[in-house]
Amino acid sequence: xxxxxxxxxxxxxxxxxxxxxxxxxxxxxxxxxxxxxxxxxxxxxxxxxxxxxxxxxxxxxxxxxxxxxxxxxxxxxxxxxxxxxxxxxxxxxxxxxxxxxxxxxxxxxxxxxxxxxxxxxxxxxxxxxxxxxxxxxxxxxxxxxxxxxxxxxxxxxxxxxxxxxxx
Ligand SMILES: [Cu+2]
Numbered sequence: 001x002x003x004x005x006x007x008x009x010x011x012x013x014x015x016x017x018x019x020x021x022x023x024x025x026x027x028x029x030x031x032x033x034x035x036x037x038x039x040x041x042x043x044x045x046x047x048x049x050x051x052x053x054x055x056x057x058x059x060x061x062x063x064x065x066x067x068x069x070x071x072x073x074x075x076x077x078x079x080x081x082x083x084x085x086x087x088x089x090x091x092x093x094x095x096x097x098x099x100x101x102x103x104x105x106x107x108x109x110x111x112x113x114x115x116x117x118x119x120x121x122x123x124x125x126x127x128x129x130x131x132x133x134x135x136x137x138x139x140x141x142x143x144x145x146x147x148x149x150x151x152x153x154x155x156x157x158x159x160x161x162x163x164x165x166x167x
Pocket of ligand 1: 087088099
């Protein structure tokens with residue numbers, strides 16, 4: 001189990017170590033994939049919408065770069081909620097957005113998968129206490145290869161897009 005603090009320094013350290021792992025480093029900054037930690041899963045830009053007292057659900061977002069073999073994100077856990085689910089917001093033929101639960105999100109080798117408003121997100125259901133800006137909720141991601149990442153999320157308000165509202 002590792003705890004990753006997602007600061008600019010941490011991201012810089014990841015970029016530097018990725019560079020250091022590359023024999024021929026001249027081209028290593030040219031694609032977004034170069035920020036992938038070698039043989040590991042890297043998560044960046046992890047944030048969660050604040051949850052006010054009495055608000056039972058909120059959503060968490062991040063981007064995952066898989067520097068290792070193909071695997072899947074199979075679950076997420078947050079102690080302060082009754083349940084945590086992997087969701088995908090889908091648009092129906094008549095342009096109505098709805099959320100679907102998924103049992104796993106494929107992470108192809110060398111690719112980045114975004115969890116972002118309007119798309120994939122981690123849904124926190126039955127939030128027990130308010131999640132306020134300035135706090136640092138800890139969410140654990142579990143992968144099919146057995147790897148777990150304990151991530152400190154930033155609590156960040158953004159314009160409401162409605163994607164996190166459960167029907
Ligand atoms: Cu959802």
